[in-house]
Amino acid sequence: MAAPSTGLTVAQVLERSPAGDWRPLDPQNTLLMDLGSDGSRQVIIELAPRFAPRHVANIRTLAHEGYWDGLAIMRVQDNYVTQWGDPNTEVPEKAKPLGKASPKLPAEFSVPLKGLPLVRLPDADGWAPITGFVDGMPVAADPKTGQAWLAHCYGIVGAGRDMAKDSSNGTELYAVIGQSPRGLDLNITVVGRVLQGMQHLAALPRGGADMGFYGPSEPRTPIQRVRLLADVPETERPALEVLRTDSTTWPALLQARRVRKEEWFLHSPQHINLCNATVPTRPRMK
Amino acid sequence: MAAPSTGLTVAQVLERSPAGDWRPLDPQNTLLMDLGSDGSRQVIIELAPRFAPRHVANIRTLAHEGYWDGLAIMRVQDNYVTQWGDPNTEVPEKAKPLGKASPKLPAEFSVPLKGLPLVRLPDADGWAPITGFVDGMPVAADPKTGQAWLAHCYGIVGAGRDMAKDSSNGTELYAVIGQSPRGLDLNITVVGRVLQGMQHLAALPRGGADMGFYGPSEPRTPIQRVRLLADVPETERPALEVLRTDSTTWPALLQARRVRKEEWFLHSPQHINLCNATVPTRPRMK
Numbered sequence: 001m002a003a004p005s006t007g008l009t010v011a012q013v014l015e016r017s018p019a020g021d022w023r024p025l026d027p028q029n030t031l032l033m034d035l036g037s038d039g040s041r042q043v044i045i046e047l048a049p050r051f052a053p054r055h056v057a058n059i060r061t062l063a064h065e066g067y068w069d070g071l072a073i074m075r076v077q078d079n080y081v082t083q084w085g086d087p088n089t090e091v092p093e094k095a096k097p098l099g100k101a102s103p104k105l106p107a108e109f110s111v112p113l114k115g116l117p118l119v120r121l122p123d124a125d126g127w128a129p130i131t132g133f134v135d136g137m138p139v140a141a142d143p144k145t146g147q148a149w150l151a152h153c154y155g156i157v158g159a160g161r162d163m164a165k166d167s168s169n170g171t172e173l174y175a176v177i178g179q180s181p182r183g184l185d186l187n188i189t190v191v192g193r194v195l196q197g198m199q200h201l202a203a204l205p206r207g208g209a210d211m212g213f214y215g216p217s218e219p220r221t222p223i224q225r226v227r228l229l230a231d232v233p234e235t236e237r238p239a240l241e242v243l244r245t246d247s248t249t250w251p252a253l254l255q256a257r258r259v260r261k262e263e264w265f266l267h268s269p270q271h272i273n274l275c276n277a278t279v280p281t282r283p284r285m286k
Numbered sequence: 287m288a289a290p291s292t293g294l295t296v297a298q299v300l301e302r303s304p305a306g307d308w309r310p311l312d313p314q315n316t317l318l319m320d321l322g323s324d325g326s327r328q329v330i331i332e333l334a335p336r337f338a339p340r341h342v343a344n345i346r347t348l349a350h351e352g353y354w355d356g357l358a359i360m361r362v363q364d365n366y367v368t369q370w371g372d373p374n375t376e377v378p379e380k381a382k383p384l385g386k387a388s389p390k391l392p393a394e395f396s397v398p399l400k401g402l403p404l405v406r407l408p409d410a411d412g413w414a415p416i417t418g419f420v421d422g423m424p425v426a427a428d429p430k431t432g433q434a435w436l437a438h439c440y441g442i443v444g445a446g447r448d449m450a451k452d453s454s455n456g457t458e459l460y461a462v463i464g465q466s467p468r469g470l471d472l473n474i475t476v477v478g479r480v481l482q483g484m485q486h487l488a489a490l491p492r493g494g495a496d497m498g499f500y501g502p503s504e505p506r507t508p509i510q511r512v513r514l515l516a517d518v519p520e521t522e523r524p525a526l527e528v529l530r531t532d533s534t535t536w537p538a539l540l541q542a543r544r545v546r547k548e549e550w551f552l553h554s555p556q557h558i559n560l561c562n563a564t565v566p567t568r569p570r571m572k
Contacts, residue, residue, distance in 0.1 A: 154464055
């Protein structure tokens with residue numbers, strides 16, 4: 001890392017950030033998933049229409065229709081994923097209807113690198129020649145293929161699929177709850193990431209059946225409802241803002257994590273990894 | 287990765303492994319931590335005496351004396367660590383006595399690289415110039431400093447410390463439950479790793495106070511007991527064996543994860559990261 005130390009701790013970098021370096025939640029690209037019946041245990045998910053436009057459009061429709069309301073978390077595999085959807089997908093007469101949503105979509109594993117507003121990380125990664133951030137999302141890319149894709153970091157949300165490449169439609173989603181399983185990259189459509197509330201997905205009991213699915217005797221975690229933020233009354237919307245990854249605060253924050261100024265640290269890694277560089281949120285300033 | 291594909295899936299590599307590529311648990315270097323009163327929710331921890339001999343010796347003494355029996359998990363911070371020990375450490379008159387264990391130890395952050403039986407990974411890492419495995423443990427090293435250290439991967443167990451470098455004594459331990467926080471490497475003494483039962487530490491409710499500590503109104507998870515395997519009757523010992531990382535099966539397994547032969551995978555990463563290369567266990571063969 002050639003960049004100089006900021007001389008600041010992570011907390012100091014955040015304290016000094018200008019208001020314009022933060023952005024509000026986008027009502028069209030934010031999901032609120034409530035696991036508690038009283039609005040508690042809320043998971044906030046940001047969607048990535050730039051990377052998976054067809055899946056994101058379908059997910060908006062599904063949320064608008066209340067598709068996930070009353071469905072369930074069906075799989076929690078330790079150090080891997082928490083997955084939710086319709087437990088009756090395989091039983092057509094019991095499966096929840098998709099309404100206006102599409103039952104079938106093309107795979108959206110990657111997008112052209114060219115023209116992407118990628119804020120690059122200078123740090124080597126190992127999994128991909130290029131890494132960085134777009135719209136707050138962790139991105140990997142390969143100039144040889146000219147493709148870029150969302151990287152499977154902690155909290156990333158993807159669309160489960162069967163054997164066929166185009167067998168996902170956004171009804172069944174998963175979030176990464178362990179060490180980044182980057183071997184999934186370019187194998188599946190990623191649709192966004194959890195912005196807040198990961199603990200409500202990551203602390204669930206692990207499933208005892210194959211691949212962490214819950215067995216017949218294990219209670220699934222019900223989903224109370226999933227709403228698109230645009231469908232939520234203004235007064236109920238989370239008062240949250242997100243650090244812009246195209247701001248000057250963002251590279252300063254990364255540098256404060258490469259060269260640690262907190263008293264506790266005796267050694268600085270001089271490095272940051274794509275999946276350790278979590279984008280901060282904070283309560284919205286008045 | 288220049289190495290050729292094995293042409294086998296991960297499962298096939300394991301099925302074909304010779305019996306001698308597996309090793310039993312070492313009674314002197316294995317801890318059994320029971321979170322359930324009926325022997326359920328058991329966490330099996332392998333100690334790393336080669337990397338932290340003084341801490342491991344102290345931990346053996348503490349376990350032999352039943353130090354942790356009735357103590358508690360005090361901290362669960364999402365995507366970071368679960369930490370346990372004596373909630374009354376700061377209140378000397380209430381703190382559990384250490385018996386024959388040392389209250390103070392030197393820091394054991396790294397060991398000489400020279401002479402270490404390191405099975406190197408050829409894959410680039412970013413955090414350290416060299417990575418690999420010793421005794422089943424993930425290791426990073428730097429030829430410039432001549433030092434090697436245990437890397438903070440998912441499931442690694444370390445000894446909590448305060449500001450002073452030498453303020454850990456092995457009484458307060460933590461396990462990594464999220465994306466590998468490799469920025470901790472070389473800052474703290476790592477004492478081993480969880481071999482089995484990570485889900486019992488990773489699925490616990492997150493603490494609501496600063497840094498994921500449980501607040502006054504949040505119930506801690508009690509620890510029923512922690513025993514050194516050598517102190518456990520033979521009939522109660524887990525019938526488990528561990529793949530040797532100095533075997534021929536181990537590099538074949540890693541290669542099967544770089545070049546995926548399972549039908550589901552459409553793309554192979556051609557790469558593996560130190561912290562994604564989890565060492566398998568299996569029920570002991572007769």
